[in-house]
Amino acid sequence: MPELPEVQTTVNGLSQYTIGLRISDAWSSYNSTYFNGSKTIKDPIYFKEFKKQIIGARIVTAERRAKNILIHLDNNLTILIHMKMTGHLLFGTYIFDTSFPNDPWRAIEPKHLIDPFNRYIRFILSFDNGKSLALSDVRKFAKITAAPSNTIHVSHHLKDIGPEPLEKTFTFAHFNKRIDLRPHRKIKQVLMDQTIIAGIGNIYADESLWRADIHPLTLVAVIPFAIRKKLYTTIIQTLSRGIDMGGDSTSDYRNIHGERGKFHEQHYAYRQTGTKCQKKDCTGTIIRIVLGGRGTHFCPIHQKLLSI
Secondary structure, three states: OOOHHHHHHHHHHHHHHOOOOEEEEEEEOOOOHHHOOOOOOOOHHHHHHHHHHHOOOEEEEEEEEOOEEEEEEOOOEEEEEEOOOOEEEEEEEEEEOOOOOOOOEEEEEOOHHHOHHHOOEEEEEEEOOOOEEEEEEOOOOOEEEEEEHHHHHHOOOOOOOOOOOOOOOOOHHHHHHHHOOOOOOEHHHHHHOOOOOOOOOHHHHHHHHHHHOOOOOOEHHHOOHHHHHHHHHHHHHHHHHHHHOOOOOOOOOOOOOOOOOOHHHHOOOOOOOOOEOOOOOOOOEOEEEEEOOEEEEEOOOOOOOOOO
């Protein structure tokens, strides 16, 4: 699933290329009856309403909230996109080719579809300049809806999300208070809890804990002050590095030009099972366990399990 750096990379691209464009049409192949009544475009009835709301509006700004993309329009509506597990947005020139009924959209420029992960187009926003914003989503899990801009941050979509870790207001004291809301839970699970801190997922939790020398199964309550401070610093550094490197493309994430990020080239823990730990003077080997249904990667030598 795209995490904070991948979503921020996408938003940065949207801010550069889509601001001021007018929406001329929308298309979707999502039609799951499971989502009926949920006010997402997967409900065919809602999609008709969605189109009426957004066609003719211009994009004013784009921002990120946790793992959500918010595209603000000039008619006081915001398009909310959560890319979920396999979604990513692509910007370019597309044509609708009826000779391929199961996969009708073709990228003309740039050549997005050379990469197989860019071929699963489920949603298209067309603009007045001939360009399009396409959502490729292999597993069809993505969420797209629209809501009033002036209440979007307090809507049910976003109201329960925790603070943003890269904002200046997110101090160490604030971080400490947030993780102490779950003192008897394992630290990795707390870091990934979106109601505690926004935007951290499996990759950046593993990498941050490796850098901070913390075993992922350690309970929050037993982590000393000094190590908490180290964890706070490594989280900021790791997320910032992820953005600088254009996100992580271990799996299917691509930026709006269909290009891979490079953060996965600097993994020290995530999916490094069986490799020698790269921590200085450490003799350990990265292992993998399952925690909360998610693969968890760490070094059992320098990431020691703390107990009371």
